[in-house]
Amino acid sequence: MTDSLILDAADVRLTVSALDGGRMASLVVRGHELLVTSGHGPTMWGSYPFAPFAGRIRDGRFTFDGLEVTLPLNLPPNAIHGTVFERPWQVDGPDALSIDLGPDWPFRGRVRQSFAVHADGLTATLRLEAAERMPATLGWHPWFVRRLAATDAAVELRFDADGMYERGPDGLPNGRLVAPKAPPWDDCFIGIRAAPRLTWPDRLALELRSTADHWVVFTELDHALCVEPQTGPPDDVNLGPRRVLEPGDALEIGMAWTWWSPGQPDPSTTDA
Secondary structure: OOOEEEEEEOOEEEEEEOOOOOEEEEEEEOOEEOEOOOOOOOOOOOEEEEOOOOOEEHHHEEEEOOEEEEOOOOEOOEEEOOOOOOOOOEEEEOOEEEEEOOOOOOOOEEEEEEEEEEOOEEEEEEEEEEOOOEEOOOEEEEEEEOOOOOOOOOOEEEOOEEEEEEEOOOOOEEEEEEOOOOOOOEEEEEEEOOOOEEEEOOOEEEEEEEOOOEEEEEOOOOOEEEEEEEOOOOOHHHHOOOOEEOOOOEEEEEEEEEEEOOOOOOHHHOOO
Protein backbone atom coordinates (compact mmCIF):
# COMPACT_ATOMS: atom_id res chain seq x y z
CA MET A 1 0.00 0.00 0.00
CA THR A 2 1.18 3.51 -0.77
CA ASP A 3 1.37 5.33 2.54
CA SER A 4 1.07 8.94 1.35
CA LEU A 5 0.19 11.32 -1.44
CA ILE A 6 2.73 14.07 -2.07
CA LEU A 7 1.45 17.07 -4.05
CA ASP A 8 3.90 19.81 -5.01
CA ALA A 9 3.57 23.27 -6.52
CA ALA A 10 5.84 26.31 -6.45
CA ASP A 11 6.98 26.67 -2.80
CA VAL A 12 4.15 24.35 -1.66
CA ARG A 13 4.21 20.74 -0.50
CA LEU A 14 1.11 18.91 0.72
CA THR A 15 1.45 15.46 2.30
CA VAL A 16 -1.72 13.39 2.66
CA SER A 17 -1.31 10.27 4.81
CA ALA A 18 -3.41 7.33 3.65
CA LEU A 19 -2.40 5.31 6.72
CA ASP A 20 -3.44 8.07 9.13
CA GLY A 21 -7.06 8.35 8.14
CA GLY A 22 -6.70 10.12 4.79
CA ARG A 23 -5.57 13.29 6.53
CA MET A 24 -3.47 16.20 5.39
CA ALA A 25 -0.45 15.39 7.55
CA SER A 26 1.69 18.37 6.51
CA LEU A 27 1.29 21.57 4.51
CA VAL A 28 4.45 23.58 3.92
CA VAL A 29 3.87 26.93 2.21
CA ARG A 30 6.83 29.17 1.36
CA GLY A 31 8.93 27.42 3.98
CA HIS A 32 6.27 27.54 6.73
CA GLU A 33 4.50 24.48 8.17
CA LEU A 34 0.89 25.52 8.67
CA LEU A 35 -0.53 22.37 10.27
CA VAL A 36 0.09 20.67 13.59
CA THR A 37 1.99 17.56 12.47
CA SER A 38 1.76 15.41 15.61
CA GLY A 39 -0.43 15.10 18.64
CA HIS A 40 -1.91 12.84 21.27
CA GLY A 41 -4.02 10.28 19.41
CA PRO A 42 -5.66 10.71 16.01
CA THR A 43 -7.93 13.66 16.89
CA MET A 44 -5.31 16.32 17.65
CA TRP A 45 -3.24 16.85 14.49
CA GLY A 46 -3.28 17.35 10.72
CA SER A 47 -6.47 18.01 8.81
CA TYR A 48 -8.72 14.98 8.67
CA PRO A 49 -12.08 14.21 7.06
CA PHE A 50 -15.41 13.78 8.83
CA ALA A 51 -17.70 11.05 7.47
CA PRO A 52 -20.43 9.92 7.85
CA PHE A 53 -20.88 12.25 10.83
CA ALA A 54 -19.10 15.34 12.13
CA GLY A 55 -18.31 16.17 15.72
CA ARG A 56 -19.83 14.30 18.63
CA ILE A 57 -22.82 11.98 18.81
CA ARG A 58 -24.22 12.07 22.33
CA ASP A 59 -23.47 8.81 24.14
CA GLY A 60 -22.71 7.26 20.74
CA ARG A 61 -26.41 6.55 20.24
CA PHE A 62 -29.16 7.51 17.82
CA THR A 63 -32.26 6.01 16.23
CA PHE A 64 -32.76 5.98 12.46
CA ASP A 65 -35.71 4.38 10.64
CA GLY A 66 -36.48 2.42 13.80
CA LEU A 67 -32.95 1.06 14.15
CA GLU A 68 -31.19 1.74 17.46
CA VAL A 69 -27.58 2.53 16.55
CA THR A 70 -24.75 2.27 19.08
CA LEU A 71 -21.27 3.49 18.09
CA PRO A 72 -17.89 3.03 19.80
CA LEU A 73 -17.17 5.79 22.32
CA ASN A 74 -13.85 6.99 20.91
CA LEU A 75 -14.08 10.14 23.06
CA PRO A 76 -16.07 8.93 26.10
CA PRO A 77 -18.85 9.48 26.83
CA ASN A 78 -19.46 10.24 23.15
CA ALA A 79 -18.64 9.02 19.67
CA ILE A 80 -16.75 11.63 17.66
CA HIS A 81 -15.74 12.64 14.12
CA GLY A 82 -17.02 9.72 12.05
CA THR A 83 -15.65 6.31 11.14
CA VAL A 84 -12.94 7.07 8.56
CA PHE A 85 -10.34 9.31 10.21
CA GLU A 86 -8.77 6.54 12.32
CA ARG A 87 -8.50 3.90 9.57
CA PRO A 88 -6.17 3.49 6.56
CA TRP A 89 -7.49 4.70 3.21
CA GLN A 90 -6.93 3.20 -0.22
CA VAL A 91 -4.86 5.27 -2.63
CA ASP A 92 -6.70 5.48 -5.96
CA GLY A 93 -4.33 7.78 -7.85
CA PRO A 94 -1.79 10.57 -7.44
CA ASP A 95 -4.38 12.90 -5.89
CA ALA A 96 -7.24 10.65 -4.71
CA LEU A 97 -8.12 8.21 -1.94
CA SER A 98 -11.17 6.22 -0.86
CA ILE A 99 -12.48 4.11 2.02
CA ASP A 100 -15.64 2.26 3.04
CA LEU A 101 -17.55 3.38 6.11
CA GLY A 102 -16.31 0.43 8.12
CA PRO A 103 -17.87 -2.10 10.47
CA ASP A 104 -18.90 0.41 13.14
CA TRP A 105 -21.38 2.21 10.86
CA PRO A 106 -24.48 0.07 10.17
CA PHE A 107 -25.16 1.52 6.70
CA ARG A 108 -22.98 0.69 3.70
CA GLY A 109 -21.27 3.43 1.71
CA ARG A 110 -17.94 4.65 0.39
CA VAL A 111 -16.08 7.92 0.87
CA ARG A 112 -13.81 9.50 -1.74
CA GLN A 113 -11.40 12.39 -1.26
CA SER A 114 -9.25 14.31 -3.74
CA PHE A 115 -6.78 17.19 -3.58
CA ALA A 116 -5.06 19.73 -5.81
CA VAL A 117 -2.40 22.32 -5.00
CA HIS A 118 -1.04 25.37 -6.78
CA ALA A 119 1.31 28.17 -5.84
CA ASP A 120 -1.41 30.21 -4.12
CA GLY A 121 -3.70 27.59 -2.63
CA LEU A 122 -5.26 24.16 -2.49
CA THR A 123 -8.63 22.57 -3.13
CA ALA A 124 -10.16 19.41 -1.70
CA THR A 125 -13.35 17.47 -2.30
CA LEU A 126 -15.05 14.93 -0.04
CA ARG A 127 -17.82 12.68 -1.35
CA LEU A 128 -19.96 10.07 0.40
CA GLU A 129 -21.67 7.55 -1.89
CA ALA A 130 -24.50 5.73 -0.13
CA ALA A 131 -25.30 2.07 -0.79
CA GLU A 132 -28.03 2.12 1.87
CA ARG A 133 -30.35 4.76 3.27
CA MET A 134 -28.48 6.72 5.95
CA PRO A 135 -28.09 10.08 7.70
CA ALA A 136 -24.95 11.89 6.56
CA THR A 137 -22.76 14.81 7.59
CA LEU A 138 -19.37 15.61 6.03
CA GLY A 139 -16.55 17.99 6.88
CA TRP A 140 -12.87 18.54 7.66
CA HIS A 141 -10.99 19.19 10.89
CA PRO A 142 -7.80 21.22 10.25
CA TRP A 143 -5.42 21.92 13.12
CA PHE A 144 -3.52 25.14 12.33
CA VAL A 145 -0.42 26.18 14.24
CA ARG A 146 -0.77 29.39 16.25
CA ARG A 147 2.85 30.36 15.65
CA LEU A 148 5.02 29.60 12.68
CA ALA A 149 8.40 28.07 13.45
CA ALA A 150 11.02 30.58 14.62
CA THR A 151 8.42 33.35 15.03
CA ASP A 152 6.81 34.85 18.12
CA ALA A 153 3.65 36.48 16.79
CA ALA A 154 0.47 34.44 17.24
CA VAL A 155 -1.96 33.90 14.39
CA GLU A 156 -4.91 36.28 14.12
CA LEU A 157 -8.33 34.85 13.27
CA ARG A 158 -11.04 36.74 11.39
CA PHE A 159 -14.36 35.00 11.86
CA ASP A 160 -17.80 36.59 11.79
CA ALA A 161 -21.13 34.74 11.71
CA ASP A 162 -24.82 35.50 12.11
CA GLY A 163 -25.55 32.74 14.61
CA MET A 164 -24.22 29.89 16.68
CA TYR A 165 -25.67 26.78 18.27
CA GLU A 166 -26.26 27.03 21.98
CA ARG A 167 -24.49 24.27 23.90
CA GLY A 168 -25.90 22.45 26.89
CA PRO A 169 -24.02 21.48 30.07
CA ASP A 170 -22.52 18.49 28.24
CA GLY A 171 -20.99 20.78 25.59
CA LEU A 172 -23.22 19.53 22.78
CA PRO A 173 -25.67 21.68 20.78
CA ASN A 174 -29.24 21.66 22.05
CA GLY A 175 -30.66 22.75 18.69
CA ARG A 176 -31.27 26.37 19.64
CA LEU A 177 -29.59 29.14 17.64
CA VAL A 178 -28.31 32.20 19.51
CA ALA A 179 -26.21 35.27 18.80
CA PRO A 180 -22.47 34.49 18.69
CA LYS A 181 -20.64 34.98 21.97
CA ALA A 182 -17.12 36.30 22.33
CA PRO A 183 -14.21 33.84 22.03
CA PRO A 184 -12.70 31.53 23.17
CA TRP A 185 -14.81 29.15 21.12
CA ASP A 186 -15.58 25.48 20.81
CA ASP A 187 -18.76 26.19 18.92
CA CYS A 188 -20.69 25.63 15.71
CA PHE A 189 -21.73 28.65 13.63
CA ILE A 190 -23.94 29.35 10.65
CA GLY A 191 -24.33 32.32 8.32
CA ILE A 192 -20.71 33.41 7.99
CA ARG A 193 -20.44 37.00 6.76
CA ALA A 194 -16.98 36.66 5.17
CA ALA A 195 -14.61 33.83 4.45
CA PRO A 196 -12.70 32.85 7.61
CA ARG A 197 -9.13 34.12 7.58
CA LEU A 198 -5.95 33.28 9.47
CA THR A 199 -3.08 35.78 9.45
CA TRP A 200 0.39 35.02 10.76
CA PRO A 201 1.70 38.61 11.08
CA ASP A 202 4.37 39.64 8.57
CA ARG A 203 4.50 36.10 7.15
CA LEU A 204 1.35 34.71 5.56
CA ALA A 205 -2.43 34.98 5.37
CA LEU A 206 -4.79 32.12 4.59
CA GLU A 207 -8.46 32.33 3.65
CA LEU A 208 -10.83 29.34 3.84
CA ARG A 209 -13.89 28.76 1.70
CA SER A 210 -16.23 25.78 1.53
CA THR A 211 -19.51 24.69 0.02
CA ALA A 212 -20.44 23.49 3.52
CA ASP A 213 -22.69 25.90 5.44
CA HIS A 214 -21.71 25.13 9.05
CA TRP A 215 -18.38 25.99 10.69
CA VAL A 216 -16.99 24.75 13.98
CA VAL A 217 -14.27 26.97 15.45
CA PHE A 218 -12.04 25.81 18.32
CA THR A 219 -9.71 28.36 19.94
CA GLU A 220 -9.16 26.99 23.46
CA LEU A 221 -5.53 25.80 23.13
CA ASP A 222 -2.33 27.85 23.16
CA HIS A 223 -0.51 26.01 20.37
CA ALA A 224 -3.25 25.53 17.76
CA LEU A 225 -6.72 26.43 16.58
CA CYS A 226 -9.28 24.80 14.29
CA VAL A 227 -11.64 26.21 11.66
CA GLU A 228 -13.82 23.33 10.45
CA PRO A 229 -16.29 23.42 7.55
CA GLN A 230 -19.06 20.84 7.80
CA THR A 231 -22.58 20.20 6.49
CA GLY A 232 -24.29 20.11 9.87
CA PRO A 233 -23.71 20.62 13.58
CA PRO A 234 -22.34 18.09 16.06
CA ASP A 235 -24.94 15.48 17.04
CA ASP A 236 -26.84 16.19 13.84
CA VAL A 237 -28.32 12.66 13.83
CA ASN A 238 -30.15 13.47 17.08
CA LEU A 239 -30.99 17.09 16.23
CA GLY A 240 -32.14 16.39 12.65
CA PRO A 241 -30.77 14.84 10.66
CA ARG A 242 -30.46 17.55 8.01
CA ARG A 243 -29.49 15.23 5.20
CA VAL A 244 -30.61 11.66 4.51
CA LEU A 245 -29.13 9.79 1.57
CA GLU A 246 -31.03 7.13 -0.34
CA PRO A 247 -29.23 4.16 -1.95
CA GLY A 248 -27.29 5.52 -4.93
CA ASP A 249 -27.30 9.10 -3.59
CA ALA A 250 -24.12 11.04 -2.89
CA LEU A 251 -23.24 13.98 -0.67
CA GLU A 252 -20.21 16.02 -1.78
CA ILE A 253 -18.53 19.11 -0.38
CA GLY A 254 -15.58 21.20 -1.47
CA MET A 255 -13.00 23.26 0.36
CA ALA A 256 -10.52 25.85 -0.94
CA TRP A 257 -7.65 27.52 0.88
CA THR A 258 -5.96 30.58 -0.61
CA TRP A 259 -2.77 32.08 0.82
CA TRP A 260 -0.70 35.16 0.17
CA SER A 261 2.30 36.95 1.64
CA PRO A 262 2.63 40.59 2.75
CA GLY A 263 2.61 42.88 -0.26
CA GLN A 264 0.56 40.53 -2.43
CA PRO A 265 -3.03 41.42 -3.42
CA ASP A 266 -5.73 40.44 -0.98
CA PRO A 267 -7.91 37.82 -2.77
CA SER A 268 -11.06 39.06 -1.06
CA THR A 269 -10.79 42.24 -3.15
CA THR A 270 -10.85 40.21 -6.37
CA ASP A 271 -13.42 37.87 -7.85
CA ALA A 272 -13.42 34.47 -6.11
